[in-house]
Amino acid sequence: MPVEHDEEHFEGRLGHALHDLGDRFEADRAALADAGRARGHRLRLRRRAAVAGGAAGIALVGVGGALLVPWDGTPAPRPASSDVAERPSGKPAPDPVTGAELIRGLEELLPDGTTSNEEARGTADSPPSPYVRLVFDDGKGPAAVAVSMDRVEPGSENARQWTTCPDKALVPYDHCEVHRSPGGDVVMSVQGYEYPDRRVDTKHWYASRVTPEGHHIMISEWNAAAEKDAPVTRDEPPLRPELLVAVITRGPWQAAVDAIPERQHKPTATAAPDDAPAEPDTKDVLATLQPLLPKGVKVVEKGSNYTYLVLDDGKGRSYLQIDVQHGMGxxxxxxxGNDSETLPDGTRVGFRENGGDKGVAGAVMWTVDTLRTDGFRVVVSALNAGTQHDAPTRKTPALTKEQLREIALSPEWDRYR
Known part of the structure; x- marks a missing residue:
């Protein structure tokens, strides 16, 4: 349907929104610098989802701003119960927010143009996570726009995940900023791509906001009429990052989160037991890993958010990632599987070879997975490219299968058990 706006009225309203935003937010450099702290806990919370994958797959779970409600309408998994904020007890439930109200709320915040393919789920619908999505055209080509709403536990790893810039070695993007308001709201805006390998130039821009009360609101847009499998219709998505941020700081979104019904059944917690040892941080893991590398292999890059190194032995760059986890027994x-090996001390060892997690042509990933008898797991993966989304730089990874096995079984990791 057409979205009619009085131009002066819209610009004035947007100007006020951006002015309010400027007063409330300032660049949060600390959030960027301290991003690595969330890694270990995030792995624990999502370890079951990563069971079938290698180390590369584990690190990418939940990274890169995937929309909470996929474009095809399939409900996304709810976060672990330990990471979901519940409505305070004793307070009456707010009135439901309908899908029509969400559609109207988004259309009112868009600039002049037309909308079509509107679809929304209100808070009284099941499953309970509300969302709204539509196709917006400002005269320069149709573009998909979507807003999702949910609760997160304030201060949790899930909340930090949605407000921490992705690691560029894992998720390519052009620009990312994190802002924090004096009142405690944190907003991240990212200008990225739908496909990490850039096989199609579909751009994915999004902004994610988490409030101190646990409201999580995310807006996504693409330069195509659908998230995937649709032709690019314009050079860039229609809404600039500052407008994305302005949209999720206004509108009916917080009211919708407040109205989300409390779950009748909590999902089984996937976190490690409370008495499990703390997961080592990124700095410690990499400090242990580097002395285990063979001679002649240079480290040309290292992760700050995730435990990876980029190596070069003179024959091309090679990505190496390691993950250390407790409670995996x-x-x-x-x-x-049946093809795994059990050592005399009971340690189980498995090897996997595949084309990596991103399906890049010619990619070769070798993974050695080890599990000690106390449930302590060390899994190491090496790729024949400098990142998970770049084209291969060599035929095979810089480390041999035997070298990966030696690293994973090194007694140096026992310090973290």
Whole structure:
């Protein structure tokens, strides 16, 4: 349907929104610098989802701003119960927010243009996570726009995940900023791509906001009429990052989150037991990993958010990632098949070879997975490219299968058990 605006009225309203935003937010450099702290806890919370993958797959779970409600309408998994904020007890439930109200709220915040393919789920619908999506055309080509709403536990790893810029070695993007308001709201805006390998130049720009009360609101847009499998219709998505941020700081979104019904059944918690050792941080893991590298292999880049190194032995760059996890004994049979090996001390060892997680042509990834008898897991993956989304720079990874095995089984990791 057409979205009619009085131009002066719209510009004035947007100007006020951006002015309010400027007063409330300032660049949060600390959030960018401290991003690595969330890594270990995030792995624990999502370890079951990563059982079938290598180390590369584990690190990418939940990274890069995937929309909470996919464009095809399939409900996304709810976060782990330990990471979801519940409505305070004793307070009456707010009135439901309808899908029509969400559509109207988004259309009122868009600039002049037309909308079509409007679809929304209100808070009284099931499953409970509300969303709105539509196709917006400002005269320069149709573009998909979507807003999703949910609760997160304030201060949790899930909340930090949605407000921490992705690692560029894992998720390519052109620009990312994090802002924090004096009142505690944190907003991240990212100008990225739908496909990490850039096989199609579909751009994905999004902004994610988390409030101190646990409201999580995310807006996404593309330079195509659908998230995937649709032709690019314009050079860039229609809404600039500052407008994306302005949209999610206004509108009916917080009211919708407040009206989300409390879940009748909490999902089984996937975090490690409370008495499990703390996961080592990125700096410690990489400091242990580097002395285990063979001679002649240089480290040309290292992760700050995730435990990876980029190596070069003179024959091309090679990505190496390691993950160290506790409490994985209960999923041993899912991690290790009949072709795995059991050492005399009970340690299980498995090897996988595949084309990596991104399906890049010519990619070769080798993974050595190890599990000690106390559930302590060390998994190492090497790729024949400098990142997970770049084209291969060599035929095979810089480290041999035997060298990966030696690293994963090194007694140096026992310090973290």
């Amino acid at each position: 209960d999923v041993a049979d899912e991690l290790f």
